[in-house]
Amino acid sequence: MDAVVDRDHALDLLRQMLRIRRFEEKCAELYSGGKIRGFLHLYIGEEAVAVGAMPCFTSEDAIVGTYREHGHALIRGTPMGPLMAELYGKANGCARGRGGSMHFFDATRRFYGGLAIVGGGLPVAVGLALADNMQQRRRVTACFFGDGAVAEGEFHESLNLAALWKLPVLFLCENNLYAMGTALGRHQSQTDIARKADAYAVPAEAVNGMDVLEVEAATRKAVDFVRTGHGPYLLEYRTYRFRAHSMYDAELYRTKDEVAQWKQRDPIALFHQQLRTEGYVTDADLDNMETAIAAEIAEAVSFAEMSPWEPMEDLTKDVYTAKNGFHRSAQS
Amino acid sequence: MDAVVDRDHALDLLRQMLRIRRFEEKCAELYSGGKIRGFLHLYIGEEAVAVGAMPCFTSEDAIVGTYREHGHALIRGTPMGPLMAELYGKANGCARGRGGSMHFFDATRRFYGGLAIVGGGLPVAVGLALADNMQQRRRVTACFFGDGAVAEGEFHESLNLAALWKLPVLFLCENNLYAMGTALGRHQSQTDIARKADAYAVPAEAVNGMDVLEVEAATRKAVDFVRTGHGPYLLEYRTYRFRAHSMYDAELYRTKDEVAQWKQRDPIALFHQQLRTEGYVTDADLDNMETAIAAEIAEAVSFAEMSPWEPMEDLTKDVYTAKNGFHRSAQS
Amino acid sequence: MTKITYREAVRAGLREALQGDPRVFLMGEDVGKYGGTYACSKGFLEEFGPERIRDTPLSESTFVGAGIGAALGGMKPIVEVMTVNFSLLALDQIVNNAATIRHMSGGQFSIPLVVRMATGAGRQVAAQHSHSLEGWYAHIPGITVLAPATVTDARGMLLAALQEPDPVFIFEHAYLYPLEGELDESALPVDLIHAAIRRAGSDISLITFGGSLWKALEAADQLAHEGISAEVVDLRILRPLDISTVWASVRKTHRAVVIDEGWRTGSFAAEVSAQIMEGAFFDLDSPVARVCSVEVPIPYPKHLEDAALPQPEKIALTVRNVLGG
């Protein structure tokens, strides 16, 4: 245990990882029960990334996520209730229930999705950073994406544009070694993702994404670099997804053994172990945490259950902004 | 003069560069006279690239070019007549006159365009190489593109795919320092294009594109690498366009001085000088060459002038392949 | 006749195609190790090997473009774009290369490429994963656009598509994969020229394709109970459109409703409606009506998604309005 981390912060990191883990375990259960529908992509196994990264951003910074963004939204601070309601498709959801699992949004926390076209968030993040830059705001835009997204042309175009214009974007690649069922080495000719940054004269680093403290330290360094006007930075978090890609996935592409081996590196178990060894956390602490989280989840579920559905007549609301009472009409 | 180059070959290189130069000077004249219409992108200044590269390919290899492909088609062996007729839009053109300057095609010489969407040829080249690979043919596909195309996502995607599948594609970047009016340093954060290849674990080299022998030597090495099954290779030819981007360009983005300085490095003048010094070429040789080329051009022009227009009733021919006399109909 | 699912039909078509011609190969995201997002190629990697079942990186523009190149190079690629939603990233290759090179080259080059993709909404996967863009594709000269709605077409169209010398795009409605139907084993390959009358009727023509066919048939069932005899026309091929079959139906029924899961404005239904007017105006007793998707990014919750899409009830209601009007 690194002495620079104080106990409260360490406990908070543990708690946050557990919040994601338990929340998503509940999601899986609710999915089986038919309460959650559509696509559901769980973050379990990768919690150290969102939890380590998120404290490095101020509330003024912007976050752009993917369809695997439950953890990011949760740690960014959106209360669990609206997130769960979103998963239910209810009107009190963080996007009025319209988006579900893949499309969390939260304007007050500058959380810009929940974008589900792989690679599609990168240009948007570049633009958000451009807006900050042009308005002389010292904000940072954090853009999360997977290893799969690295193959898309928008990765290339976005790193180039951000570097060319020295924009404050932090490109955060969550390399979990698979794009759906395609292993890294089967979709990237150069599997060292951080190394690709040189093609754009962008500094980069690869870090152990299973170690929340390492994630935090590296992210903080990168955020500082970006915030002080040096242009973009690419961080590669090496991590692993413990669950299937989505609820439909038969996981034919990897062995149970491989998954089991990675589970040995469970970011929560390891960090908990570390904290215990250091005497930072007692079993009672953990029990208290679990109890509080269970209560938070129960409350979120009941919030979602009790939330109304969006009324039918609002179906076309917000396709366009209502202006002077004049609503551009949508037809059916 | 490198002793490995024999005189005949050297003279041929000179002649070929001159053929492009004179052909295109004629094109510019015909454009002013209204014989050639639409967009016209001249290659003048860059002749050493096509001329040095083309002898390295066999007739079985495939060539994919851009809208600045007059030189490539000419050196690949398409006779000047059909090229000129194409520029006229006449039915004896190398694409029945349908494409004009930007869209030369020649199936017998495996010349696949003439593709005018920047970056659009790269995936096609990858596919051609894939077909060769799957059919166990030891062919190479040469894909020409500009520095501007390097910024497009397809550059990134295509290098990755070609490298991943070890396909016999030679990526040939004609870096003339400008994408239309945008200088290299204003469109690439990393201006060393060859260096980008590392992001795909592809070997690369940058060469002086104003030196026809250097172009040829580097290309031959690269072709050998690719043909022997090692996967793709990226060559960056550093060159310069002496003329405007197209006939509409006011050239506001560069100084006359800069152009004049580059003209000091005219690949034809320099090579001619070199050959003279070495005693490879006499003034009479050059005169003969010029005379022969002038005659070839005059013949090409008269071929184009005499060529018929494609008949109106063929407008929709070839939208689909005619099958068993059944033509999928096109409507107006 | 055997009963099989639409997925099994697609699988059967793919397997027969791969077995029948060594130039045929399949490429796309997760077609191999994963077995295909919709399990259409499960086991194929083992059966046909990695040369012929190729997982691609996430790079739609490039692997579709590589399909074009491979077709130019003498292969017969079947490219799977996981869903129509992601095909937006490949549209330049499709419009400017696949559809264009043959004509633009003066007929020198052919591109015998087959591209398959899942399309449509109805599975609560929200705005970015619920597009129905077949109408856009049908706008592009140089390609053929197929919308198999039945298991027979799901298998047979693929085989017929592989016999075409020019690019063919096949849209498989994602909702259909698990559904069962009667396979007509004799129809192999199927014809790629004619629309099909899926149910004969005399009072009104319901004209549709793809996933909406089943909704139209359900509406026709409902209407039959009310004594309304609806004829159901399955367009099958959106480009080139077999308008003669449509006209013949309308000349018989004098009324028509076109059903299309695309958004209403600029939908393919508009084209069908316009062509009915152009060719059968004087046979019409009332204006052709359309049932399309509401013009909204498709929302996730079931009640709103259902409300956004064409439904049998909405079709039946529209028919009643047309007949009443």
Added chain:
Amino acid sequence: MTKITYREAVRAGLREALQGDPRVFLMGEDVGKYGGTYACSKGFLEEFGPERIRDTPLSESTFVGAGIGAALGGMKPIVEVMTVNFSLLALDQIVNNAATIRHMSGGQFSIPLVVRMATGAGRQVAAQHSHSLEGWYAHIPGITVLAPATVTDARGMLLAALQEPDPVFIFEHAYLYPLEGELDESALPVDLIHAAIRRAGSDISLITFGGSLWKALEAADQLAHEGISAEVVDLRILRPLDISTVWASVRKTHRAVVIDEGWRTGSFAAEVSAQIMEGAFFDLDSPVARVCSVEVPIPYPKHLEDAALPQPEKIALTVRNVLGG
């Protein structure tokens, strides 16, 4: 009224926009040092500086996406996509982000983005540079689609677009840039709701937009000599479509021809035709006809390009057929 070219009108609009709001900036390929491919921003780099006049690398998907992000971040970007042809590379950002985020986020985010692009054929630039895809754009809910045909609209629509809270796409027909017209200086910003009657008439309605307006007006001139009085409707706004003005015209003339440079099948003209049927069927004396582009990649030679595109003669001929029929 002053006479200016369409290019000057676009320039005037851009300059006023840049002067009027510090959040407005222009970005795109070669808008700066080169001065804009069509010289619409010549001198702006010097006038407004490199912060506000931004040359982008060739990367359509990303600079359009960056426009979306910048709009989300409080700026008012004007993104120039050099031509509609290259916008194919940006369609994912447009459909899945620009048009969708507002609704999908439950109304939390607005994207006040303006995208301009040159469109159309007629300058012998061949198949890959001659598309007319306004109809595709008009299919997308969440965006507004404008087709300024006059100098007044070329200037005024840009300014009006910048007042919209949601994404607006402006299609400038490349053929129009050098043409002169009368600028109505008072119309600033112009209305973004109504179609315009550009010429009143009583025998038939010619309904069109963009570059084709001038061909329709020319056809109307020709027809006038033959004693045929054609009304010419300029749609101006393709989405949302002002169909009421179209219906009112057709109710008066009882006949209509829709002219659209897009390929016929799946053209925007089909939508207009279908809506005329839906709203004015019983007012029609004959079926609505369409004059569209022939379904072929647009060829380079003038005689074939002319034959592929709508022309005044073809419009006049179609009118005579409709009136005769």
